[in-house]
Amino acid sequence: MASVARRIKASSINWAAIAERVPENQKSQYLAFKAKSDGYLRRMLSQPEEPPKIDWAFYKTSVAVPGMVEDFQKKYDALKIPYPADNLTPQIEAQKQEAAKEVKEYINASNARIASYEAELAKIRAMLPFEMMTMEDFRDAYPDQALDPLNRPTFWPHEPEDQPDYEEETPQAEAKH
Structure with a gap:
């Protein structure tokens, strides 16, 4: 090409x-x-866009060495400066298409997250305000966080670390050198 x-x-x-x-x-x-x-x-x-034209007739009359100007003219006319081949444009286009694909995937994932957040926000807005909730309303709205003295009795102050079956989380041991 x-x-x-x-x-x-x-x-x-x-x-x-x-x-x-x-x-x-x-x-x-x-x-x-x-x-x-x-x-x-x-x-x-x-x-200038084109190199200046050479007046070969002037040099033929001025140069005393026979055949020298004709030889230069032939070599000058045959001279073609090669323009470097474009080998990188296909690679750049492939990277551009890959980036566009990644952007489209990110936009789709973001739109899915936005939809789930909007659904969660609509659920929160539909709930009874905390100021107006009773303990039973809170238990119905957040069963995993509410106190349940019949099924899951806890000791005061009802924090996880104050309960008898609490096991302290130990940090991972550092890697030995």
Whole structure:
């Protein structure tokens, strides 16, 4: 696949979008980089798109060595500067597609979490306010947290660590070196 060199007419960089993301402490570095890039673009655009034409007839009459100008002209016309082949665009496109796929998966997972949180929020809003709840209402709303003296009797102050069957959680032993 032979790539053809193309003339850059203007910068394709969205400097405003980049400037929005540059932290305050790096503004000077950003401005220096932008100035360098703009300077390069100005120098490049100041050059002609095509190399200047050589007046071979003038040199044929001026150069005394026979055949030298014809030889130079033949070599000059045969000279083609190769433009580097673009081998990285397919890889970049594949990475772009993979990133888009990951973003879509993340958005779908986030939307599922949002839906579950909204359902939980709707359930909480539908409940009786805590100020108006009785102990029975609390037991009905939160059976795992409510005191149940008949089925699960506890001792005062009814904290897990104050109960007879409480076992203290031991931290994992550190790995030996």
